[in-house]
């Protein structure tokens with residue numbers, strides 16, 4: 001692992017809040033009920049606000065302090081009883097603003113019992129609650145708690161919860177993840193990019209860094225690049241049908257390539273690939289050989305693939321449109337999370353399937369609803385490489 005220790009000040013993306021739509025009420029925890037209420041989210045949100053509404057941190061009742069930014073203890077359950085109209089921030093249009101020097105170490109080091117401190121990240125809109133779990137091999141929350149935290153109305157809102165844990169077998173770290181339905185997948189591509197940025201923040205590392213990460217899909221190696229993007233060695237794809245796993249008929253190489261599957265009366269043509277987790281990739285069906293993916297009713301068709309009897313471990317499903325040999329577009333229905341804005345392992349599986357079906361070359365840009373990923377399936381080592389962004393959304397604490 002290449003590590004460069006930096007001083008205790010980190011550059012830290014702050015929010016540029018536009019189109020004020022939500023009001024946050026700042027106050028102390030008042031009753032046990034509030035502190036214990038699972039959904040009383042004490043979100044320590046560091047905001048960039050115009051000088052006229054800047055307050056000194058000391059003036060804000062706080063279990064958590066920031067030295068150079070405002071922070072709010074926001075209680076979503078109390079949004080309806082707002083009393084301070086001066087504190088308005090946007091919840092609908094946030095963009096990452098100019099980096100500001102701020103110490104996050106104090107926040108991320110906190111360990112009060114009854115609270116879970118987290119950082120919310122996203123990779124192209126595929127969003128995760130990242131938890132510092134380096135002191136234990138047991139996740140700090142249960143799958144049931146993860147389901148509640150991921151809820152977009154009554155919780156923080158996320159596609160999954162990711163735990164940064166001690167490494168095993170000589171690796172630097174272990175990554176575990178719960179989907180928003182509480183199930184535990186083997187791997188997550190967008191998640192591992194967020195994981196790498198989270199580790200860099202926890203360990204005060206700057207610049208180019210790479211880590212070895214043990215996952216349910218084996219060894220994964222993310223590398224933070226100079227431009228902040230993360231390039232990940234995602235390992236080799238698994239093509240043997242029974243290992244994906246799928247019960248669909250395999251070809252002479254034991255792979256399910258261009259196999260027919262009947263979903264709700266429609267015969268789809270699919271190729272099954274595991275990137276540690278199972279993927280079913282389709283470019284079309286009997287009615288429409290070339291998909292226009294924007295026309296699909298994902299919420300209707302997605303679950304039918306996910307729970308199809310041909311996929312004993314359920315499946316992620318990618319619907320793909322081919323623009324050229326180097327440019328694809330996909331929409332995804334994720335196992336355990338539904339329609340998401342992006343899926344890193346899915347984009348890798350799509351390029352592998354496109355190569356196997358002779359539809360694209362080994363190096364492609366894959367457009368997802370949340371933005372593009374660069375994917376390369378290298379001939380030399382048979383590994384798939386994924387490059388894309390990972391960004392902080394906000395820092396928070398929640399009573400658990």
Ligand SMILES: N[C@@H](CCC[C@H](N)C(=O)O)C(=O)O
Pocket residue numbers: 126179184185186187188189190191277278316334335336337340342343344345346
């Ligand atoms: N969004 C992830 C995949 C997360 C796991 C997936 N839902 C599964 O159950 O396999 C990615 O970016 O790869």
